[in-house]
Amino acid sequence: MYSHLTFAQLEQETDRLARGLIEMGVQPGHRMVLFVPPSLEFIALTFALFKAGAVGVLIDPGMGIKNVFRCLNQVDPDGFIAVSLAQAARKLFSSKVPNARFNVTVGKRWFWSGPNYSDLLGGPWTPLDAPDTKSTDPAAIIFTSGSTGPAKGVLYEHGMFAAQVDDIRDFYDIQPGEIDLPGFPLFALFNSAMGVTTVIPDMDPSRPAQVDPKKIIEAINDQGITQAFGSPAIWNAVSRYCVEQGVQFPTLKRVLSAGAPVPIAVIERMHKVFTSDDADIHTPYGATESLPVASISGRQVLAETAEQTRSGGGTCVGELFPGITVRVIEISYDPIPSYADVQELPTGEIGEIIVQGAVATREYFQRPDGTLAAKIPDGESFWHRMGDVGYFDERGRLWFCGRKAHIVETPAGRMFSVRCEAIFNEHPRVFRSALVGVGERPQQKPVIVIEPEAGAYPEDEPARKKFTAELAERAAGNPLTESIETILFHRALPVDVRHNVKISREKLSVWATQQLRATS
Incomplete structure (x- = not known):
């Protein structure tokens, strides 16, 4: 049984929610933590925050309660839009978030006051007179996973999100009317901006490796999914099950998988479950701080780069997105005060990967030390240090050789x-x-x-x-x-x-x- 919203209904619902936020006192720039699982409500609330001019704060609860509170301490939120359990934790530990005064419950209120989702919707729809926002205004703070150090809040501007949508849509030729299954919740937001229907999968997004393949298969084939996005862990589980059971996907034409290199075996199995000659699995390369940077298709991997990868050549992440500039420089573990201080490396030599482009974020929120370490000033612009090492081959393709923090330095x-x-x-x-x-x-x-x-x-x-x-x-x-x-x-x-x-x-x-x- 599926519940749904049309694009027209979503537009009106986000207007009503944004008006409710504004009427309760939320102003442009206020930082609102969003603790809501993937759902229609999650999508509507995110766009409502954009319309109200507020800054949505997204923290992965899977990182553990101590790390979550460490992130909250950095942000000092003005309020929470959250499910009941998260609101209960906010209330019990209110001393840790003393300025969180605008709080909305998605679900039942237990022992606290404030509006719930239905209250925020208010009365019938009327057009919203939204605050003006500029492309450089803050839109969201998205915390890194903390996989190679303490999680940091990446400050996104509205223009950066717009650039991401344009780059992803145009590069993969994503058309309005397509149907996407996002195994990573944030991709549902790109869908809405592209005119793509989102089918929210029945899975725990914080545990993609434990996904039930049968539920993913059911959603893809029941809803005529044309595109799906997810961690390699999802496609590892799904492709193994499909190959063992002889399941195929007649409507699926594009799979996007990111977060880490996609194993060659997973690419090979996915090609066995596609029925369309044009269907493929693509790996966009990037990071929370800069996405997308480059991409390679499964067909390119199997035909051109797999053998080099198997023999230790690294993982080819493909050609760069238009408008993205990448350099490979001498590896350094220290801050770099100016681009004039870097040493660019020639083709084929492994070094540190740095990126420049409209999708590259400028700073970490309230973390000047992190910003200093990760950004290289270059006149009025800057470069983002990906924290990865790699090289360019003679065809101009970018290869990934691992995280800089994971280099083993031997005699x-x-x-x-x-x-x-x-x-x-x-x-x-x-x-x-x-x-x-x-x-x-x-x-x-x-x-x-x-x-x-x-x-x-x-x-x-x-x-x-x-x-x-x-x-x-x-x-x-x-x-x-x-x-x-x-x-x-x-x-x-x-x-x-x-x-x-x-x-x-x-x-x-x-x-x-x-x-x-x-x-x-």
Whole structure:
């Protein structure tokens, strides 16, 4: 049973909600935390906040209560629009958010006052006289996942969202009237701006790896989905089930997957479930601070770059979006005061990736230290440091070799996570692997941590020795990995809370250190 809103109904509902916010005292610039799960209400409330001129604050609750309150402390919100449980927490810990005076409950009020969603709607619709907003006015604060450090609030301006919509629509030729299944809630907002119908999937967006493939398949085939967006973890689960059960998607023509490199095996399985000759899976590359930057299609991967990836060449993220400028510069762990201080690297040489364009955000909210570390002033403009390392090939395609924070600095030189892990991931019983460093830079010991495929974990010493010997032979056969002598097994590598695919190598490094101490 599906509930729905037409675009006309959504336009009127957002007008009514925005008027309700303005009448309760919300003014342009007020910071309103939105704790509402993916739903029609989530979409309507987000656009209502835009219309009211307020700044929507989005924090992933999956990062844990302590980290959530750390984010709230940075923001000092003026109010909450939230489900009952979140409003209860806000009320119980009111001393931590002392200025949150505009509060709307989505659901039942328990022991607090204030309007609920229905109250905010007010009476019948009349056209809204919305406050004027400029392209440089703040629109939202979206917190990073915190996968490589404390979560930071990325300040978005209205013009940045508009640029994202234009870039994504034009690059992928997304047409009004298409039907999208967004496995990541924010993509539903792009749909509304593009005239694309959104079908909200029955899943927990904070646990994409635990998605029920049958529910995704049902939504795609029942609703005639033409496009779907989601973490590689979603498509890993869905494609495995589809291939095993012989399920195909006759209406699906475009899948977008981001958050981490999409494994080649997932791309191969997805191509087995498409029925249209034009259907493909695309990987847009970017970050919360700058998206989109580049993109590559599954067909390009399988035909042109897969073998290089398998042999340790990194992951090709493809051609740049129009209007985006990317440079590869000498790796530095320090702030860079001016673009005049950077050293650009030639084609084929691995360095730090920096980006310039209309979709690049200017700053982190109330985090001048983070802004200083991540932005490079360049006259009246700036560059964003992606925190990634990679290189350009001779065809001008961008390749990703891992996070800068995950470089292992050994006496023999730098080792890049994505390049080294690819060698081990080709073993048929390896689901994924993680390169970590034990010790201090630049004297780190490289360690590879293996998560075996389901049912392949070595449960006894003979099995462990056999599996280890096979992996050691593979390592010795490639100059990228020949220095790796320590192989550890882990039943489930820790991953980020947002996409469930970014491996938390910082945690694994601590774990590996403990393992080595225990066996020494």
